[in-house]
Amino acid sequence: xxxxxxxxxxxxxxxxxxxxxxxxxxxxxxxxxxxxxxxxxxxxxxxxxxxxxxxxxxxxxxxxxxxxxxxxxxxxxxxxxxxxxxxxxxxxxxxxxxxxxxxxxxxxxxxxxxxxxxxxxxxxxxxxxxxxxxxxxxxxxxxxxxxxxxxxxxxxxxxxxxxxxxxxxxxxxxxxxxxxxxxxxxxxxxxxxxxxxxxxxxxxxxxxxxxxxxxxxxxxxxxxxxxxxxxxxxxxxxxxxxxx
Numbered sequence: 001x002x003x004x005x006x007x008x009x010x011x012x013x014x015x016x017x018x019x020x021x022x023x024x025x026x027x028x029x030x031x032x033x034x035x036x037x038x039x040x041x042x043x044x045x046x047x048x049x050x051x052x053x054x055x056x057x058x059x060x061x062x063x064x065x066x067x068x069x070x071x072x073x074x075x076x077x078x079x080x081x082x083x084x085x086x087x088x089x090x091x092x093x094x095x096x097x098x099x100x101x102x103x104x105x106x107x108x109x110x111x112x113x114x115x116x117x118x119x120x121x122x123x124x125x126x127x128x129x130x131x132x133x134x135x136x137x138x139x140x141x142x143x144x145x146x147x148x149x150x151x152x153x154x155x156x157x158x159x160x161x162x163x164x165x166x167x168x169x170x171x172x173x174x175x176x177x178x179x180x181x182x183x184x185x186x187x188x189x190x191x192x193x194x195x196x197x198x199x200x201x202x203x204x205x206x207x208x209x210x211x212x213x214x215x216x217x218x219x220x221x222x223x224x225x226x227x228x229x230x231x232x233x234x235x236x237x238x239x240x241x242x243x244x
Contacts, residue, residue, distance in 0.1 A: 036082075036114055043068070045079040051096045053175065056104075057081070067104040071172050085109040087173055106173050130191050131167055134184035139163050139208055139236070145193045146185035148213065152227045155213045160229065162193070163208040163236075166201050176231075177201070181209065195229040204240025209233070 036042055043059035050056075054069045059081070068086070075081075085108035092101045138144065142161040164183035171177045176196040185191065195209050211232030218224040 039084045040114055042082050045077050048075050067101050068107050070107045070110045082111045082114045083107045083109050108170050131182050134165050136183045144185040145183050149190040152215045156215045158213055160213050161210045166203055166205050195232050197232040199234040202240045206238040207234050208236045
C-alpha cells in the first residue's frame with residue numbers, strides 16, 4: 001500500500017511539474033511574440049546539422065516545424081534564433097549532405113536577440129530607393145545599367161563589364177554574395193542591377209564588375225529578375241568612405 005501511494009505521489013508530482021513547465025513556456029512564447037519587431041521571426045532550434053559552409057537547423061515556430069540554413073555557426077537544440085531576412089528555396093539539394101530539402105529558408109540575419117526596429121528584407125528584390133547624385137566614371141568597354149536593361153535580349157549570355165556604386169549586399173546565400181549596383185542611369189524600376197559574385201564588398205564602395213548577363217531568371221518563391229549578372233569578377237575597387 002505504501003509503495004502504491006509513493007508511486008501515485010511521484011506521478012502527481014511529475015504531472016504538476018510538466019504543467020508548470022508548459023505554462024512557463026507558453027508565457028515566454030506569448031511575451032516573445034508580443035514584443036517582436038514587425039517582420040521578425042523567433043524560432044527554437046530542434047535539430048542541428050553542421051557542414052563546412054552552412055549550419056542547417058530544424059526549428060519550431062508557432063507549433064510548426066521547418067528547416068533554415070545559416071552561415072556556419074555554433075548552435076544546439078533549445079537555442080532561440082531571431083531573423084527577418086530570408087530566401088525560400090524549394091527542393092534544395094545539399095551536395096555535401098547528399099540530401100534534398102523539400103523546403104528550406106536561407107537566413108541572412110540570424111540573431112540571438114530581437115533587433116529593435118528590424119524590418120524584413122529580401123535578397124533579390126530591387127532596392128526601393130534610388131540613390132541620388134551618383135557620378136560614376138565609366139571604364140573603357142563598360143556598359144551602363146540603363147544600357148543593359150534596354151538591350152537585355154541581345155546581351156543574354158554575354159560577358160559584360162559595368163562600374164557602379166554598391167548600395168546593398170547580402171553575403172553567403174546559396175554560396176554567393178548578392179550585390180545591388182546603381183550607376184545613376186536607368187528609368188524607374190530599372191536603375192538597380194543585381195549581381196552575384198564570390199567577392200566580398202562593402203556598401204558604399206565603387207567597383208567594376210564583369211559577369212554573364214541572364215534575363216528572366218527565376219529562383220522561385222518570387223525571386224525573379226528581368227536582368228541579373230551572375231558569377232561576376234570584381235576589379236578596381238574604391239573603398240567606401242569612412243563614416244564620420
